[in-house]
Amino acid sequence: MASSTPVSASTDLRPVVRTGLTRSPAFVISATVVLIICALAVAPQAFAGWFGHGDPRACDLADSALPPREGHPFGFDVQGCDLYANVIYGARSSVAIALLTTLGTVVVAVVVGCLAGYFRGWTDMLMSRLVDVFLGFPALVGMIVILQTLSTHNEFTVSAVLILFGWPALARVMRGSVLAVVNSEYIAAARGIGAGPVRILLRHVIPNSIGPVAVLAGLNVGGIIAYESALTFLGVGLQTPAISWGVQLNTAQQYFTTSIHLLVFPSIFLTVTVLGFVLLGDALRDAIDPRIR
Template sequence: MRDTTTVGDELTETQTAGTSSAGVDAAASPAKKERAASLWSDAMRDLRRNPIFLIGSALVLFMALVSVWPSLFTSVDAYKPCDLKDSLLSPSGDHIFGTDLQGCDVYARSVYAASNSIIVGIATTFMVLVVGIATGLLAGWFGGFVDTALSRFAEIFFAVPLMLGGMLIMSGLGKGNAWTVSLVLATLGWPQIFRIMRSSVLANKHNDYVVAARALGADTWRITIRHIMPNAIAPVIVVGAISLGVYISAEAALSYLGVGVQAPEISWGLMVSDAQARFLQAPHMLLFPAAALSITVLAFIMVGDAVRDALDPKLR
């Protein structure tokens, strides 16, 4: 027969162990529920609470839908021949934005013009980011001759003003469209992203996590892609988001000057250019496309400013 004292001690130990285990589990469960904090997760949480970002994003999505599916917003095909007898009509029920000198519906042309402007903004920003990030990563990580060669090459393009260089190149190319304008703007715009990415890589390449990864045997490619780029790309994303609106404005300016998107294509810049000579006679020809351009550029700048605030630790 077992001693009752021994049995009592075993029961007490079992109860104590169970209580301790439950306490450990209870203490550990909140820790399991906590999500790991990071720059990107904190930024997304801040953006979801930022009314400027939400309004800007809504406007951006709306303009993107207009550019992709213009027939959803107007039943008039802006590329069909217009009726001259409807020339310079004021806004009315039949033409809510009025008509231009050729009798074309200003509202329909404003809707269809969004496509070229959005294409230029997105395509130019994409090309600028790809080239700028790749070259800046190489220059900042390898240094030496690679850094010197890429930096001097970038300075050649950086010394040329965006609008002046765009005018000269587009004048030489002749008739332009949204894709040629995007290529020209990207050719002149990538050095800005290159310099930002290079300086960000230089600031991160000697951090402890890079030294630890190298000590554990990670190769150069893995360190660059998995460790350096995710930690260096935040300022580049901010500048790219803001620059998208700038490139839309640049396309409108080039089209206004007659060297960007040209007829029979439709552009807000072209519409403003056609309307300037008759502003006092028919102000609606200028006001509506100019308002669409301003709202689109403002929307992208709002999104860029909100992203900058969310990713900048100094503003937290």
């Protein structure tokens, strides 16, 4: 009786994603926000010039920290540059770091999780203990220490440090999900027809176990942007003359009593972006996870 509903119907996400997602308002809104942010990152020049002053580097110290006025809806920053253009251009590094870091953590997590879950034994023990060490370590302190010893602080170094401390949680999830898949009969069947470990991992294990990791990574994107801003705010992330929301907020902290707009506008963009990614990840998880549906 119970066997009449195939078990796998719930694990195949294609139809679910197609039908369920587009009807969910949370998904539609968050996807729109994320799309807009990505467009800002890819082509800031298309948006920055909307109010006639599209160059973030065209500054006049005479305008330093002036409040919004005609043609400068967000006002000016401390250097006298148009804040609106700066905030638009700031999306690029935030999104770049978010994507780089997400990609990096997922790759590392998938590799480590697969090795640990598939080969078990010593590999598993070493990998799992390594994960435990990283998870037990105060990540923020570690990032600050490492970034302080580095001479260059660009998108790549910041991403690298975020990846270094970001993969363990995902790797643990991946390992669990690999363990569940590896004992499936279709893995035994693949071995039976002579498939080697590489093929089994690439063709069968990873496609069937990456779901939870992908969803979790989506949820993490917002967190990464927030983390990047925090690092920059603490002075160990990106540094001027780089344009990023973190840098802008870092500068704003000294002036916000007198020029509140320096703090408000980058914060709004940061918050909306983080929320957009978190909601998107949430909606994706709800759509895929059969227990929640």
